[in-house]
Amino acid sequence: MNSEIEIILPGYHANFLGDIRTEEIFSFLEQLKEISQTLSGIAELSTMEGLINLKSEINNLGHIQWT
Numbered sequence: 001m002n003s004e005i006e007i008i009l010p011g012y013h014a015n016f017l018g019d020i021r022t023e024e025i026f027s028f029l030e031q032l033k034e035i036s037q038t039l040s041g042i043a044e045l046s047t048m049e050g051l052i053n054l055k056s057e058i059n060n061l062g063h064i065q066w067t
Helices: 022-038
Strands: 002-009 012-019 041-046 053-058 064-066
Touching: 022 041, 022 053
Parallel strands: none
Antiparallel strands: 002 012, 041 053, 053 064
16 A cells, blocks of 8 residues: 655654555554554564564563664
8 A cells, every 4th residue: 555654753754655554554553553552562564565673562561662
């Protein structure tokens, strides 16, 4: 699926077009749900084409570090 992707973070804003599969988004969403319930772990979104490589790690206080 060709999508417009927008990322907004403090001090950073990006827009770009790229292909991302529904399965990739669904898997990332399921991982985010899991780490938010357990307050531990890592959720990763990586596209087959290498367009996006996003990693989120949560600590026991619920703070998420994005890389």
